[in-house]
Amino acid sequence: MQQLAVKYDGYPWTTPFLENVLWLSIYVLGSIIFGLIGTWAAETYATYCVVSMYLLIPRFVCTYCSYFGRRCHSGQGRIAALLFAKRNDALFGTSFKCMRFAAPVFLAPLIAGITLWVFQFSWEILGMTVLFGILALYCTRVVTMRAGCPHCKQEAVCPAYAKAHRRQQ
Ligand code: SF4
Numbered sequence: 351m352q353q354l355a356v357k358y359d360g361y362p363w364t365t366p367f368l369e370n371v372l373w374l375s376i377y378v379l380g381s382i383i384f385g386l387i388g389t390w391a392a393e394t395y396a397t398y399c400v401v402s403m404y405l406l407i408p409r410f411v412c413t414y415c416s417y418f419g420r421r422c423h424s425g426q427g428r429i430a431a432l433l434f435a436k437r438n439d440a441l442f443g444t445s446f447k448c449m450r451f452a453a454p455v456f457l458a459p460l461i462a463g464i465t466l467w468v469f470q471f472s473w474e475i476l477g478m479t480v481l482f483g484i485l486a487l488y489c490t491r492v493v494t495m496r497a498g499c500p501h502c503k504q505e506a507v508c509p510a511y512a513k514a515h516r517r518q519q
Pocket residue numbers: 411412415416417418422423424425426427428504
């Protein structure tokens with residue numbers, strides 16, 4: 351019988367460290383891809399990464415989470431408590447749609463890379479775009495599904511967990 355994973359009140363520091371190192375590599379590679387369009391595009395993307403991941407999501411999602419003020423799988427719960435007031439946990443399910451703020455972080459460089467590759471083909475652009483896709487769409491999922499979700503106390507109210515679980519059934 352499959353053993354249930356321990357649910358963490360606070361994650362070991364290695365989990366948010368690993369997740370943020372992975373995110374940092376995504377921000378940097380994404381900025382390099384946008385840098386091929388222009389410095390302004392790289393700076394805009396990099397700024398959006400910081401604002402969405404460390405301000406918008408902590409404000410509009412993490413303030414409704416039971417990990418508010420505690421070390422969660424990404425560390426955003428701690429950031430939220432440093433910057434914002436706690437909000438009603440019961441609204442977590444509806445607030446979760448604001449996770450969409452993160453979509454451009456993980457998708458925009460991929461779209462930019464494919465577009466650049468179509469209009470000015472080079473193996474370098476192709477290589478960077480494929481690597482970005484692996485990091486942003488595969489590695490992030492592996493880290494979340496292996497190190498994050500199995501130990502998360504939010505699973506009962508988390509729309510992403512419910513969706514992933516429905517997909518497995
Ligand atoms: S578990 Fe998710 S929603 Fe909760 S504080 Fe951490 S990042 Fe925010």
